[in-house]
Amino acid sequence: MVGNKAVVPVRLNCYEMEMIYDPGATRSVVSENMWQKIGKPPLEAAPALIACTKVPVETMGKAKVKVSAFGRTRCLYVHVVKEHDGPLFGLNWCKAFGLRFPKGIQIRSIHSLSLKEGKPSSRHDKIAQALTEQYPEVFANDAGTLVGYEAVVHLKKEAQLKVFKPRPAPFFLKPQVDEELNRLLEEDVLEQVDSVTMPIEWASPIVGVVKTDGKV
Known part of the structure:
Protein backbone atom coordinates (compact mmCIF):
# COMPACT_ATOMS: atom_id res chain seq x y z
CA MET A 1 0.00 0.00 0.00
CA VAL A 2 1.32 3.44 -0.95
CA GLY A 3 0.78 6.40 1.36
CA ASN A 4 2.34 9.43 2.98
CA LYS A 5 3.74 10.05 6.42
CA ALA A 6 5.00 13.15 8.20
CA VAL A 7 8.58 12.81 9.39
CA VAL A 8 10.86 14.94 11.55
CA PRO A 9 14.63 15.00 10.85
CA VAL A 10 16.35 14.62 14.22
CA ARG A 11 19.68 13.70 15.73
CA LEU A 12 19.60 11.40 18.75
CA ASN A 13 22.94 11.68 20.51
CA CYS A 14 25.21 11.57 17.43
CA TYR A 15 22.91 9.53 15.15
CA GLU A 16 20.90 11.33 12.45
CA MET A 17 17.55 9.83 11.55
CA GLU A 18 13.93 10.55 10.64
CA MET A 19 11.13 9.99 13.14
CA ILE A 20 7.42 9.76 12.39
CA TYR A 21 5.62 12.88 13.63
CA ASP A 22 2.87 11.48 15.85
CA PRO A 23 1.42 13.90 18.45
CA GLY A 24 -1.26 11.27 19.05
CA ALA A 25 1.36 9.14 20.80
CA THR A 26 1.90 10.29 24.39
CA ARG A 27 5.51 9.09 24.38
CA SER A 28 8.37 9.23 21.89
CA VAL A 29 9.51 5.73 21.00
CA VAL A 30 12.40 3.91 19.31
CA SER A 31 12.97 0.21 18.74
CA GLU A 32 15.63 -1.87 20.45
CA ASN A 33 17.61 -1.88 17.20
CA MET A 34 17.56 1.92 16.99
CA TRP A 35 18.47 2.16 20.69
CA GLN A 36 21.63 0.19 19.92
CA LYS A 37 22.48 2.54 17.02
CA ILE A 38 22.32 5.61 19.27
CA GLY A 39 24.85 4.10 21.64
CA LYS A 40 22.68 2.04 24.01
CA PRO A 41 22.19 4.80 26.62
CA PRO A 42 21.38 3.44 30.11
CA LEU A 43 17.79 2.28 30.53
CA GLU A 44 15.58 3.21 33.45
CA ALA A 45 12.47 1.37 34.55
CA ALA A 46 9.29 2.44 32.74
CA PRO A 47 5.73 1.05 32.63
CA ALA A 48 4.69 -0.86 29.53
CA LEU A 49 3.22 1.33 26.80
CA ILE A 50 -0.26 0.71 25.43
CA ALA A 51 -0.83 0.79 21.66
CA CYS A 52 -3.82 2.60 20.13
CA THR A 53 -5.41 -0.85 19.78
CA LYS A 54 -5.32 -1.18 23.62
CA VAL A 55 -2.67 -3.91 23.31
CA PRO A 56 0.34 -3.70 25.68
CA VAL A 57 3.68 -3.12 23.95
CA GLU A 58 6.74 -4.89 25.35
CA THR A 59 8.74 -1.98 26.74
CA MET A 60 12.41 -2.35 27.70
CA GLY A 61 12.50 0.95 29.59
CA LYS A 62 13.30 4.59 28.94
CA ALA A 63 16.62 6.34 28.29
CA LYS A 64 17.68 9.97 28.43
CA VAL A 65 19.06 11.14 25.08
CA LYS A 66 20.22 14.38 23.51
CA VAL A 67 17.60 15.33 20.91
CA SER A 68 18.47 17.90 18.24
CA ALA A 69 15.62 19.17 16.05
CA PHE A 70 14.24 22.47 14.77
CA GLY A 71 17.61 24.12 15.43
CA ARG A 72 17.48 23.34 19.16
CA THR A 73 18.74 20.62 21.48
CA ARG A 74 16.96 19.07 24.45
CA CYS A 75 17.83 16.27 26.88
CA LEU A 76 14.69 14.12 26.91
CA TYR A 77 13.48 10.61 27.66
CA VAL A 78 12.75 8.16 24.85
CA HIS A 79 10.96 4.85 25.45
CA VAL A 80 12.56 1.72 24.00
CA VAL A 81 10.36 -1.12 22.75
CA LYS A 82 11.11 -4.58 21.43
CA GLU A 83 9.10 -4.17 18.23
CA HIS A 84 10.78 -2.96 15.05
CA ASP A 85 8.23 -0.30 14.12
CA GLY A 86 9.26 3.16 12.97
CA PRO A 87 10.50 5.63 15.60
CA LEU A 88 7.81 8.00 16.87
CA PHE A 89 8.24 11.71 17.64
CA GLY A 90 5.46 11.81 20.22
CA LEU A 91 3.44 14.42 22.06
CA ASN A 92 5.90 14.76 24.96
CA TRP A 93 8.68 15.86 22.59
CA CYS A 94 6.32 18.11 20.61
CA LYS A 95 5.58 20.01 23.82
CA ALA A 96 9.20 19.99 24.95
CA PHE A 97 10.19 21.74 21.69
CA GLY A 98 7.27 24.18 21.94
CA LEU A 99 5.63 23.06 18.68
CA ARG A 100 2.36 24.82 17.97
CA PHE A 101 -0.74 22.74 17.31
CA PRO A 102 -3.62 23.72 14.99
CA LYS A 103 -6.32 25.89 16.53
CA GLY A 104 -8.94 23.84 18.33
CA ILE A 105 -6.61 21.00 19.33
CA GLN A 106 -7.09 19.97 22.96
CA ILE A 107 -4.54 18.01 24.99
CA ARG A 108 -6.11 15.76 27.57
CA SER A 109 -4.57 13.52 30.21
CA ILE A 110 -5.04 9.76 29.95
CA HIS A 111 -5.24 7.62 33.08
CA SER A 112 -4.40 4.00 32.38
CA LEU A 113 -5.07 0.94 34.54
CA SER A 114 -2.28 -0.99 36.17
CA LEU A 115 -1.55 -4.08 34.06
CA LYS A 116 -0.59 -6.12 37.10
CA GLU A 117 -3.31 -5.10 39.54
CA GLY A 118 -6.04 -4.18 37.06
CA LYS A 119 -6.95 -1.07 39.03
CA PRO A 120 -6.08 2.64 38.90
CA SER A 121 -2.97 3.90 40.64
CA SER A 122 -3.23 6.20 43.67
CA ARG A 123 -4.71 9.68 43.38
CA HIS A 124 -1.33 11.31 43.99
CA ASP A 125 0.26 9.18 41.24
CA LYS A 126 -2.49 10.24 38.84
CA ILE A 127 -1.98 13.91 39.63
CA ALA A 128 1.81 13.61 39.31
CA GLN A 129 1.53 11.75 36.01
CA ALA A 130 -0.97 14.25 34.62
CA LEU A 131 1.25 17.19 35.54
CA THR A 132 4.42 15.65 34.10
CA GLU A 133 2.59 14.77 30.88
CA GLN A 134 0.97 18.18 30.57
CA TYR A 135 4.13 20.16 31.39
CA PRO A 136 7.12 17.98 30.35
CA GLU A 137 9.29 21.05 29.77
CA VAL A 138 8.87 22.03 33.45
CA PHE A 139 10.05 18.65 34.72
CA ALA A 140 12.78 18.18 32.09
CA ASN A 141 16.32 18.09 33.44
CA ASP A 142 17.43 21.20 31.58
CA ALA A 143 17.04 24.96 31.69
CA GLY A 144 14.04 25.06 29.36
CA THR A 145 13.12 27.79 26.88
CA LEU A 146 10.64 30.66 27.00
CA VAL A 147 8.82 30.51 23.65
CA GLY A 148 6.90 33.34 22.00
CA TYR A 149 8.37 36.24 23.99
CA GLU A 150 11.09 38.73 23.12
CA ALA A 151 13.08 40.54 25.79
CA VAL A 152 13.77 44.26 25.49
CA VAL A 153 16.70 45.88 27.29
CA HIS A 154 16.30 49.61 27.96
CA LEU A 155 19.55 51.61 28.12
CA LYS A 156 20.35 55.17 29.01
CA LYS A 157 20.85 57.45 26.02
CA GLU A 158 24.41 58.24 27.08
CA ALA A 159 25.37 54.56 27.47
CA GLN A 160 28.68 53.73 25.76
CA LEU A 161 29.55 50.47 24.04
Whole structure:
Protein backbone atom coordinates (compact mmCIF):
# COMPACT_ATOMS: atom_id res chain seq x y z
CA MET A 1 0.00 0.00 0.00
CA VAL A 2 1.32 3.44 -0.95
CA GLY A 3 0.78 6.40 1.36
CA ASN A 4 2.34 9.43 2.98
CA LYS A 5 3.74 10.05 6.42
CA ALA A 6 5.00 13.15 8.20
CA VAL A 7 8.58 12.81 9.39
CA VAL A 8 10.86 14.94 11.55
CA PRO A 9 14.63 15.00 10.85
CA VAL A 10 16.35 14.62 14.22
CA ARG A 11 19.68 13.70 15.73
CA LEU A 12 19.60 11.40 18.75
CA ASN A 13 22.94 11.68 20.51
CA CYS A 14 25.21 11.57 17.43
CA TYR A 15 22.91 9.53 15.15
CA GLU A 16 20.90 11.33 12.45
CA MET A 17 17.55 9.83 11.55
CA GLU A 18 13.93 10.55 10.64
CA MET A 19 11.13 9.99 13.14
CA ILE A 20 7.42 9.76 12.39
CA TYR A 21 5.62 12.88 13.63
CA ASP A 22 2.87 11.48 15.85
CA PRO A 23 1.42 13.90 18.45
CA GLY A 24 -1.26 11.27 19.05
CA ALA A 25 1.36 9.14 20.80
CA THR A 26 1.90 10.29 24.39
CA ARG A 27 5.51 9.09 24.38
CA SER A 28 8.37 9.23 21.89
CA VAL A 29 9.51 5.73 21.00
CA VAL A 30 12.40 3.91 19.31
CA SER A 31 12.97 0.21 18.74
CA GLU A 32 15.63 -1.87 20.45
CA ASN A 33 17.61 -1.88 17.20
CA MET A 34 17.56 1.92 16.99
CA TRP A 35 18.47 2.16 20.69
CA GLN A 36 21.63 0.19 19.92
CA LYS A 37 22.48 2.54 17.02
CA ILE A 38 22.32 5.61 19.27
CA GLY A 39 24.85 4.10 21.64
CA LYS A 40 22.68 2.04 24.01
CA PRO A 41 22.19 4.80 26.62
CA PRO A 42 21.38 3.44 30.11
CA LEU A 43 17.79 2.28 30.53
CA GLU A 44 15.58 3.21 33.45
CA ALA A 45 12.47 1.37 34.55
CA ALA A 46 9.29 2.44 32.74
CA PRO A 47 5.73 1.05 32.63
CA ALA A 48 4.69 -0.86 29.53
CA LEU A 49 3.22 1.33 26.80
CA ILE A 50 -0.26 0.71 25.43
CA ALA A 51 -0.83 0.79 21.66
CA CYS A 52 -3.82 2.60 20.13
CA THR A 53 -5.41 -0.85 19.78
CA LYS A 54 -5.32 -1.18 23.62
CA VAL A 55 -2.67 -3.91 23.31
CA PRO A 56 0.34 -3.70 25.68
CA VAL A 57 3.68 -3.12 23.95
CA GLU A 58 6.74 -4.89 25.35
CA THR A 59 8.74 -1.98 26.74
CA MET A 60 12.41 -2.35 27.70
CA GLY A 61 12.50 0.95 29.59
CA LYS A 62 13.30 4.59 28.94
CA ALA A 63 16.62 6.34 28.29
CA LYS A 64 17.68 9.97 28.43
CA VAL A 65 19.06 11.14 25.08
CA LYS A 66 20.22 14.38 23.51
CA VAL A 67 17.60 15.33 20.91
CA SER A 68 18.47 17.90 18.24
CA ALA A 69 15.62 19.17 16.05
CA PHE A 70 14.24 22.47 14.77
CA GLY A 71 17.61 24.12 15.43
CA ARG A 72 17.48 23.34 19.16
CA THR A 73 18.74 20.62 21.48
CA ARG A 74 16.96 19.07 24.45
CA CYS A 75 17.83 16.27 26.88
CA LEU A 76 14.69 14.12 26.91
CA TYR A 77 13.48 10.61 27.66
CA VAL A 78 12.75 8.16 24.85
CA HIS A 79 10.96 4.85 25.45
CA VAL A 80 12.56 1.72 24.00
CA VAL A 81 10.36 -1.12 22.75
CA LYS A 82 11.11 -4.58 21.43
CA GLU A 83 9.10 -4.17 18.23
CA HIS A 84 10.78 -2.96 15.05
CA ASP A 85 8.23 -0.30 14.12
CA GLY A 86 9.26 3.16 12.97
CA PRO A 87 10.50 5.63 15.60
CA LEU A 88 7.81 8.00 16.87
CA PHE A 89 8.24 11.71 17.64
CA GLY A 90 5.46 11.81 20.22
CA LEU A 91 3.44 14.42 22.06
CA ASN A 92 5.90 14.76 24.96
CA TRP A 93 8.68 15.86 22.59
CA CYS A 94 6.32 18.11 20.61
CA LYS A 95 5.58 20.01 23.82
CA ALA A 96 9.20 19.99 24.95
CA PHE A 97 10.19 21.74 21.69
CA GLY A 98 7.27 24.18 21.94
CA LEU A 99 5.63 23.06 18.68
CA ARG A 100 2.36 24.82 17.97
CA PHE A 101 -0.74 22.74 17.31
CA PRO A 102 -3.62 23.72 14.99
CA LYS A 103 -6.32 25.89 16.53
CA GLY A 104 -8.94 23.84 18.33
CA ILE A 105 -6.61 21.00 19.33
CA GLN A 106 -7.09 19.97 22.96
CA ILE A 107 -4.54 18.01 24.99
CA ARG A 108 -6.11 15.76 27.57
CA SER A 109 -4.57 13.52 30.21
CA ILE A 110 -5.04 9.76 29.95
CA HIS A 111 -5.24 7.62 33.08
CA SER A 112 -4.40 4.00 32.38
CA LEU A 113 -5.07 0.94 34.54
CA SER A 114 -2.28 -0.99 36.17
CA LEU A 115 -1.55 -4.08 34.06
CA LYS A 116 -0.59 -6.12 37.10
CA GLU A 117 -3.31 -5.10 39.54
CA GLY A 118 -6.04 -4.18 37.06
CA LYS A 119 -6.95 -1.07 39.03
CA PRO A 120 -6.08 2.64 38.90
CA SER A 121 -2.97 3.90 40.64
CA SER A 122 -3.23 6.20 43.67
CA ARG A 123 -4.71 9.68 43.38
CA HIS A 124 -1.33 11.31 43.99
CA ASP A 125 0.26 9.18 41.24
CA LYS A 126 -2.49 10.24 38.84
CA ILE A 127 -1.98 13.91 39.63
CA ALA A 128 1.81 13.61 39.31
CA GLN A 129 1.53 11.75 36.01
CA ALA A 130 -0.97 14.25 34.62
CA LEU A 131 1.25 17.19 35.54
CA THR A 132 4.42 15.65 34.10
CA GLU A 133 2.59 14.77 30.88
CA GLN A 134 0.97 18.18 30.57
CA TYR A 135 4.13 20.16 31.39
CA PRO A 136 7.12 17.98 30.35
CA GLU A 137 9.29 21.05 29.77
CA VAL A 138 8.87 22.03 33.45
CA PHE A 139 10.05 18.65 34.72
CA ALA A 140 12.78 18.18 32.09
CA ASN A 141 16.32 18.09 33.44
CA ASP A 142 17.43 21.20 31.58
CA ALA A 143 17.04 24.96 31.69
CA GLY A 144 14.04 25.06 29.36
CA THR A 145 13.12 27.79 26.88
CA LEU A 146 10.64 30.66 27.00
CA VAL A 147 8.82 30.51 23.65
CA GLY A 148 6.90 33.34 22.00
CA TYR A 149 8.37 36.24 23.99
CA GLU A 150 11.09 38.73 23.12
CA ALA A 151 13.08 40.54 25.79
CA VAL A 152 13.77 44.26 25.49
CA VAL A 153 16.70 45.88 27.29
CA HIS A 154 16.30 49.61 27.96
CA LEU A 155 19.55 51.61 28.12
CA LYS A 156 20.35 55.17 29.01
CA LYS A 157 20.85 57.45 26.02
CA GLU A 158 24.41 58.24 27.08
CA ALA A 159 25.37 54.56 27.47
CA GLN A 160 28.68 53.73 25.76
CA LEU A 161 29.55 50.47 24.04
CA LYS A 162 32.16 48.59 26.05
CA VAL A 163 34.06 45.34 25.64
CA PHE A 164 35.70 43.97 28.78
CA LYS A 165 38.46 41.40 28.50
CA PRO A 166 37.70 37.98 30.03
CA ARG A 167 39.02 37.35 33.51
CA PRO A 168 41.65 34.58 33.52
CA ALA A 169 40.35 31.47 35.27
CA PRO A 170 42.66 29.71 37.74
CA PHE A 171 44.48 26.88 35.99
CA PHE A 172 42.96 24.17 38.20
CA LEU A 173 39.43 25.44 37.43
CA LYS A 174 39.76 25.58 33.63
CA PRO A 175 38.43 22.03 33.01
CA GLN A 176 35.33 22.73 35.14
CA VAL A 177 34.78 26.10 33.45
CA ASP A 178 35.06 24.52 29.99
CA GLU A 179 32.67 21.75 30.99
CA GLU A 180 30.06 24.20 32.25
CA LEU A 181 30.36 26.44 29.19
CA ASN A 182 29.91 23.43 26.90
CA ARG A 183 26.83 22.36 28.86
CA LEU A 184 25.28 25.83 28.54
CA LEU A 185 26.02 25.83 24.80
CA GLU A 186 24.38 22.42 24.35
CA GLU A 187 21.26 23.54 26.20
CA ASP A 188 21.02 26.78 24.14
CA VAL A 189 21.52 28.93 27.24
CA LEU A 190 24.58 30.48 25.59
CA GLU A 191 25.29 31.01 21.91
CA GLN A 192 28.84 30.98 20.58
CA VAL A 193 29.80 34.06 18.56
CA ASP A 194 32.57 34.29 15.98
CA SER A 195 34.17 37.73 16.39
CA VAL A 196 35.51 37.53 12.83
CA THR A 197 32.08 37.39 11.18
CA MET A 198 30.13 39.21 13.89
CA PRO A 199 31.86 42.21 15.51
CA ILE A 200 31.41 42.24 19.29
CA GLU A 201 30.22 45.61 20.64
CA TRP A 202 29.27 44.56 24.15
CA ALA A 203 31.10 42.04 26.32
CA SER A 204 31.16 41.36 30.04
CA PRO A 205 33.42 38.88 31.85
CA ILE A 206 32.00 35.94 33.79
CA VAL A 207 32.78 35.07 37.38
CA GLY A 208 33.37 31.38 38.02
CA VAL A 209 32.18 30.36 41.49
CA VAL A 210 32.99 26.92 42.89
CA LYS A 211 29.84 25.18 44.20
CA THR A 212 29.65 22.81 47.14
CA ASP A 213 29.77 19.82 44.77
CA GLY A 214 33.04 21.04 43.23
CA LYS A 215 31.47 22.20 39.98
CA VAL A 216 31.66 25.74 38.64
